[in-house]
Amino acid sequence: MSETDEILLARTAMGDKEAFQRLYFSLSPRIFPVLMQLIHDYQLTEDLLQETFVRIWNQASRYDINKSGAYTWSYTIARHLALDHLRRLSLRRTQKLTELEIELELEVGETLLSQHSKRKLDTCLSQLKSDQRQAFILSYCYGYEQRELVRILEHPLGTIKSWLRRGMEFMQKCVSR
Incomplete structure (x- = not known):
């Protein structure tokens, strides 16, 4: 074992x-x-x-x-x-740069986030479905593992993985518009 x-x-x-x-x-x-x-x-x-x-x-x-x-x-x-x-x-x-700006910079891969970019990030996050947004934030902002999200959000691992993958794809497209 x-x-x-x-x-x-x-x-x-x-x-x-x-x-x-x-x-x-x-x-x-x-x-x-x-x-x-x-x-x-x-x-x-x-x-x-x-x-x-x-x-x-x-x-x-x-x-x-x-x-x-x-x-x-x-x-x-x-x-x-x-x-x-x-x-x-x-x-x-x-x-x-404040710690929040550094964290936001890391999450979206940009060099520097202006006030406009922060609003855009919030707008993009708000377009995700509630459960997907919660999984995305818990994973990418707070570092929860997928198996921990299964317990917290009470959804199957496959669902969590799909939400995170699709959420990241959406956020990358949305923020770059």
Whole structure:
């Protein structure tokens, strides 16, 4: 029987290097593409992935299985590292971007969102059906995994996947109009 990521994370918290290695092989293929979508730089994404797992190793004892799944907890660490990197980058350029603007920028892949673009994003989101909009926001803004959305929204996995895929296709077209 294979151990879950949550068990591997608990064992990692006790200093189990083998469990940490197995956790890395389980989670890194899922976290890397998410970081790559945010950063758009392969080498930097690899660096951030490594830093993510260093933090996971150092902070594993803080993980609470009652609050989130191992992937969600690890993804949150990775996402915060990516946002921190983008914040530092924007400060170097002396641009004053708020965290919300950075998050919106990441979600739609634009360089900088004007007030007009934010209104457009809200307009596009409002055109999604209620359940699809909720799944889209929970996934892309809050980092919920598809299997977590199945539990939260009480719909089959295939439906959730379709909503997210179609929602992303629609949002990309809608925002670029």
